[in-house]
Amino acid sequence: MDLRDTPDEAAFRAEVVGWLRENVPSGLDELSSPAALRDLTDIGPAKAWSAALAEAGYAGLTWPVENGGRGAPLTHQAIFLEESAAAQAPSHLGVLGLGMIGPTIAEHGTAGQKAHLPKILSAEEIWCQGFSEPGAGSDLAGVRTSAELRGDVFVVNGQKVWSSFAHISDWCMLLVRTEQGSQRHKGLTMLLVDLRSPGVDVRPIRELTGDSVFNEVFYSDVEVPVENVLGEVGAGWSVAMTTLGHERATLGFSLVGALEAQLGRAKALARERGVRDPLLLDRLAREVIEVEALKLTNRRMLASLSGGGTPGPEGSAVKLRWSLANQRLTALALEMTGPEATAPPAKWEYEFLRSRANTIEAGTSEVLRNILAERVLGLPRSR
Amino acid sequence: MPFALTADQIEIRDTVRRYLAGTLPLERVAGLAASETGWDPSGWADLAEMGWLGIAVPEESGGVGLGYVEQAIVVEELGRALYSGPYLSTVAALPSLEPAEQAKVAEGSARWSVAVSGLVPDFDRVDSVLGAGSGSPGACERLESIDPTRPTGRITGGAQDAQPPTVNQPVLQTLLAAEALGIAERALDMGVEYAVERQQFGRAIGSYQAISHQLADSFGDLELARSLVYASAWTLSEQPAEAARSAAVANAFTTERAVAVVERVIQVHGGIGFTWEHPLHYFYKRAVWLRAFAGYPSELRSVIRSELAGCLEPRLTDFGGEGDLIRDECSVL
Numbered sequence: 001m002d003l004r005d006t007p008d009e010a011a012f013r014a015e016v017v018g019w020l021r022e023n024v025p026s027g028l029d030e031l032s033s034p035a036a037l038r039d040l041t042d043i044g045p046a047k048a049w050s051a052a053l054a055e056a057g058y059a060g061l062t063w064p065v066e067n068g069g070r071g072a073p074l075t076h077q078a079i080f081l082e083e084s085a086a087a088q089a090p091s092h093l094g095v096l097g098l099g100m101i102g103p104t105i106a107e108h109g110t111a112g113q114k115a116h117l118p119k120i121l122s123a124e125e126i127w128c129q130g131f132s133e134p135g136a137g138s139d140l141a142g143v144r145t146s147a148e149l150r151g152d153v154f155v156v157n158g159q160k161v162w163s164s165f166a167h168i169s170d171w172c173m174l175l176v177r178t179e180q181g182s183q184r185h186k187g188l189t190m191l192l193v194d195l196r197s198p199g200v201d202v203r204p205i206r207e208l209t210g211d212s213v214f215n216e217v218f219y220s221d222v223e224v225p226v227e228n229v230l231g232e233v234g235a236g237w238s239v240a241m242t243t244l245g246h247e248r249a250t251l252g253f254s255l256v257g258a259l260e261a262q263l264g265r266a267k268a269l270a271r272e273r274g275v276r277d278p279l280l281l282d283r284l285a286r287e288v289i290e291v292e293a294l295k296l297t298n299r300r301m302l303a304s305l306s307g308g309g310t311p312g313p314e315g316s317a318v319k320l321r322w323s324l325a326n327q328r329l330t331a332l333a334l335e336m337t338g339p340e341a342t343a344p345p346a347k348w349e350y351e352f353l354r355s356r357a358n359t360i361e362a363g364t365s366e367v368l369r370n371i372l373a374e375r376v377l378g379l380p381r382s383r
Numbered sequence: 384m385p386f387a388l389t390a391d392q393i394e395i396r397d398t399v400r401r402y403l404a405g406t407l408p409l410e411r412v413a414g415l416a417a418s419e420t421g422w423d424p425s426g427w428a429d430l431a432e433m434g435w436l437g438i439a440v441p442e443e444s445g446g447v448g449l450g451y452v453e454q455a456i457v458v459e460e461l462g463r464a465l466y467s468g469p470y471l472s473t474v475a476a477l478p479s480l481e482p483a484e485q486a487k488v489a490e491g492s493a494r495w496s497v498a499v500s501g502l503v504p505d506f507d508r509v510d511s512v513l514g515a516g517s518g519s520p521g522a523c524e525r526l527e528s529i530d531p532t533r534p535t536g537r538i539t540g541g542a543q544d545a546q547p548p549t550v551n552q553p554v555l556q557t558l559l560a561a562e563a564l565g566i567a568e569r570a571l572d573m574g575v576e577y578a579v580e581r582q583q584f585g586r587a588i589g590s591y592q593a594i595s596h597q598l599a600d601s602f603g604d605l606e607l608a609r610s611l612v613y614a615s616a617w618t619l620s621e622q623p624a625e626a627a628r629s630a631a632v633a634n635a636f637t638t639e640r641a642v643a644v645v646e647r648v649i650q651v652h653g654g655i656g657f658t659w660e661h662p663l664h665y666f667y668k669r670a671v672w673l674r675a676f677a678g679y680p681s682e683l684r685s686v687i688r689s690e691l692a693g694c695l696e697p698r699l700t701d702f703g704g705e706g707d708l709i710r711d712e713c714s715v716l
Contacts, residue, residue, distance in 0.1 A: 001392070001452055001617055005384055075384055270691055278688060285687035289611075289632050296386065296610035303387035317603040366592070372602050373595035377575050380590040 003299070005079075012072075013079050019056055020087040025049070043093065043168050050093040050123035059092050059121040060102065067106050068118035074306050078298065081257035088261055091254070094120055096165065097127035099251065101173045104243045105192075108231040113192060116171070130160035130174040130193075130217055131240065137162075138367045140175070140240065141184040145219060147176040147191060153223040154178065154191060156199075159216065162361075166215035167204045169195055173243070174219075175236050188236030192228040199223075209353045251362065252301065252318040256294045259326055262351070263291050266333045269348075275336050283332050290325045294318060313375040316368040323358035323365065330355045386614070388456070396456045399435065403464035409662050412465050416531045416665065422467040422508060428491050430470065437489025440477065445486040450620035451554070455561035455612060462565025465665055467532040469505035471562055472496035475555045476513040479548035496520065497550045498538060499676060504528075506536030514550045530672040532665055553623075553630035556677045557615045560634040563641035563673040564605065564612050570666045571601050574648035581653075588651070597647040604640040611636050628686055635683035638674035645670045 005013055053059045061077045063069020070076075084091070092098055097120035105113055119125040136142035145158025156176055166172065172193045179187030195202065199222035204212035231239040269275075270284055297318055304312070330352040334341040341348055359365045373379040388396070406426060415422055430436050439454040440446020447453075454474060461470055476495035477485055487493035496505050498514040506512065506523040515522065515538050523536025575598055578589030588594050615633035619626045645667045649656040656663050674680065 001386060001389060001613065002621075003384060003386055003614060003617055004621075009384060078384075267691060271693060276692060281688040281691050282681065282684060284691055285684045288687050288691070289636050289684070290607070292632065293607035293611050293636060296614050297606055299384060299386040300610055300613075303385045306385070307387070314606065317606050321603055321607065366596075369596040369599040370592070372599035373589070373592075377595075377598055377602060379575060379578055379595045379598065380587045382590050382592050382595060 009075055009079060012076050013083060016058070016080055016083045017087075019058075020083060020089055023052060023056070024087055024089045046090070046093045047123045049090060053092050054121040054123065059094075059098060059123075060117075063102065063106065063117070063121070067102075067114060068121050074302055078253050078302055081253045082260070082295075085257040085261040086264070088264065091258075093123050093168075094126050095254070096129055097125070099254065100243045101127045101129060104173065104239060105230065107242055108190075108239055110227070112227060113230065116192070125171055126165060126169045127171045127173065128163045128166040128169040128195075128215075129243070130163050130166075130172045132162040133159060134161055138364055141237070143175055143177055143188060145174070145176045146180070147178050147189060147224065148180075149178070149226070152226050154189075154226065154229070156191070156193070156219040156222040156224055159218050161205075161214075161216050163202075163215045163217050164213055164361075166195070166202050166217050167212065171195060172217070173230065175240055178233055178236075185237040187234060188240070189233050190230040190236045190239040191224050192230055193219075193222065193224050197222050197224070208356065209350055211350075252294075252298045252315055252322075255319065255322045256291065256298055259322055259329070260291055260295070262326065262329055263287060266329055266336070269333055269336055273336055273338070280332065280336055283328070284336075287325055287329050287332070290321065294321060294325070313371050316363065316371045316376075319363060320365055320368045320372075323355075326358050327355045386610075388452075388613075392453060392456060395438075395453055396460060398433070399457055399460040400463070402429070402433070403460060403466065407464045407466060409465070412467070412532065412662055412665055415467055420508070421532070421534060422469075424468070424508070427468060427494070430468075431489065431491025434489075436470070436473065436491055437485070439474070440485045440489045441482070444482040445489045447489075451557065451616040452613060452620065455557060455616035458558050458561040459565035459568075459612070462562035462669075463569040465532060465566070465569070465662070465669060469494050469496060469508045471558055472505040472509060475550065475558055476511075478551040478554050479513055497555060499550060499555070501538045502526070502676070503536045503538060504533050504672075504676065507534055512538075513548065528672065530665075530668040532669060533672060552677065553615075553619060553626040556630040556634035556683070557612070557619055557626075559673050559677050560608075560612050560615065560630075560637040563638045563670055564608050566666050566670050566673070567601070567605055567608070567637075567641035567644040570645045570648045570663065570670075571598065571605065573663065573666075574598055574601070574651045577652055594651055597651060601644040601647050604644055608633075608637040608640050631678075631683040631686045634677055635680035638670070639680040641670045642667075642674050 050059065057070045058080055060067070060069035061072045061080055062074055065071045102117055102120045105116060116125060120127060131140055133143055133145060135144060145156065145160060147154040147156045156174070158176070160174070163172065172195055174191045174193045176189055176191055177187055178189040199220040201218040201220070203216045203218070205214045205216055206212050207214060266284060270281070275281060301315060330348060333348040334352050337348055370382060374381055434447040435457050437446030438449050438457055439451055442448035458471055458474070473488060473495045475497050477488060480488065480495070484493060488495065493511065494509040496503050496509040496512050498512050503512050503515065503520065503523050506520040507525070509520055511518050512520050520536065522539055524539050526535045526537050528535040575589070578594050578598060579587055581588045611633040615626070615629040618629040645663070649663055649667060652661065652663060655661050
């Protein structure tokens with residue numbers, strides 16, 4: 001057990017700190033904010049930032065060299081995220097491609113499909129995923145969007161919902177039912193779909209924040225070449241599980257990194273406003289402790305992953321605690337700001353409203369508690 | 384940055400756990416608490432022989448020469464078993480003792496306790512008291528402690544002023560947190576076991592989310608607590624200058640969460656959890672005692688509150704009395 005950086009880690013940290021100091025342009029924080037994303041023509045600067053990250057080798061740090069990554073250990077990824085948070089640097093625009101879709105293509109993809117990987121790193125291609133449907137939210141096995149093989153194309157019909165970033169995406173990793181009448185986990189297939197194909201209709205959902213990050217995507221007779229099947233036909237469920245496994249492995253670091261940056265802004269707010277009320281300060285102190293505990297817990301998980309372990313269901317605890325912490329922290333920031341928190345530009349108001357989704361997206365708190373209860377504690381299934 | 388127990392540390396944990404499973408099954412706890420001595424002094428020699436009393440004592444003083452992580456592991460395991468001897472009290476005093484006295488502790492021939500605010504845990508089962516005027520447990524009057532497995536004495540007369548050497552608070556706070564972690568882990572195990580066995584309305588109660596989600600939340604509490612406890616123990620050994628903060632944080636979080644975990648487990652047990660017959664109440668009372676002894680969580684968080692208010696940072700300019708005013712304001716945080 002050693003919480004200090006090894007010489008190699010310290011050197012990498014110094015490199016990252018130096019690079020971020022030179023390269024994070026001021027105001028970039030706004031570039032990847034939903035207000036900027038809403039205007040589809042305005043993602044240029046965020047793309048340029050993502051490309052700069054890739055150029056410097058910070059996108060896909062842990063990806064194998066042959067896929068355009070750096071082949072670095074997971075600890076480097078953790079260090080990069082910690083320092084990015086400290087520098088308040090915005091994240092790469094292709095969050096889903098980097099964290100979930102890329103690694104899934106790397107694991108299940110053909111040589112042709114792997115050609116997408118460098119483009120994911122450089123943000124030349126932005127990817128989204130199409131899993132959830134109106135009738136399949138937490139229960140993904142209820143997927144009904146169909147794909148029928150006609151010659152050398154699958155013809156896709158159906159509707160997906162809650163596709164983050166679909167409105168700025170070029171490609172989608174889409175879970176469809178290829179076997180008519182199949183039930184639950186069987187008969188599902190994963191397709192890689194070019195969103196510019198005829199018949200694709202992306203409709204942004206206006207969320208309670210007033211912004212649009214999530215989308216409905218309608219597919220009407222969309223033709224997808226058979227070579228775009230990821231993995232085997234009929235093996236879509238296991239491919240989806242790979243994706244969600246990667247989500248769990250890397251998500252914790254990204255989330256806690258973002259929370260730490262948020263906490264940094266809340267601390268700055270407390271100082272700016274000269275907050276001395278012990279009740280407010282105590283609530284902030286609790287979040288300082290919670291964030292430290294989450295960071296350390298990520299590091300313990302990192303040690304087990306680096307030792308060759310696979311991401312376990314324990315990661316669900318980090319996501320659960322992160323979401324609740326962010327909700328408390330943003331509510332506290334409003335209170336520390338006082339009545340003017342509700343007047344424009346109302347940055348904290350946006351963060352506060354946005355945080356309601358934290359306990360719903362990427363596994364609702366209820367599903368996460370079920371996972372902990374059943375798969376970690378060994379309690380009987382609840383249904 | 385590997386933040387994980389080493390193979391040797393896991394071996395220590397497993398050895399202590401096996402030893403306690405054999406010598407101190409849960410059924411014995413109630414009997415010991417009701418016995419004349421309140422604990423089993425005959426097992427003390429075992430602790431010395433296994434090297435657990437001197438696990439963090441330097442080798443030249445007859446110890447094993449390991450660090451606070453190993454020390455915390457032993458305390459955590461003793462907590463899991465609800466051990467009622469003065470182990471925690473003794474090792475909490477160690478950092479303030481002379482090498483010769485440390486050697487006596489390591490060989491099992493001296494038992495110590497520490498006085499905090501004039502209160503001395505395990506006063507009736509130790510030879511000496513650190514931080515008490517006379518250093519003698521004989522000067523204590525017995526209090527009816529909330530925790531029957533850890534009797535507490537109060538120093539009588541005018542000897543309440545702490546005498547040097549004083550208690551090392553970061554060590555004490557970290558070890559109390561480690562014991563709270565062990566207490567809560569065992570309680571959670573009991574809660575899970577009960578939720579699997581107990582049937583109501585034709586189903587195991589653990590299949591109801593109103594039950595299982597309380598246990599899942601307890602798991603989350605303890606995952607985070609474990610990280611803070613081990614990090615604080617590591618800091619005590621490797622970066623002692625930082626330890627005041629990490630120990631306060633680990634203690635504040637862990638003792639508060641440990642109480643919450645045991646409370647949920649009592650709720651999961653229903654009526655049986657409220658009986659004297661069921662051992663849960665001993666775990667609950669120990670957790671409540673642990674939360675109080677080195678300062679309540681709200682008090683310990685003042686370290687962080689002061690940091691946030693900027694009270695702990697050097698001020699660049701200090702005009703007139705303004706700085707004092709701000710420091711005064713900060714003192715109530």
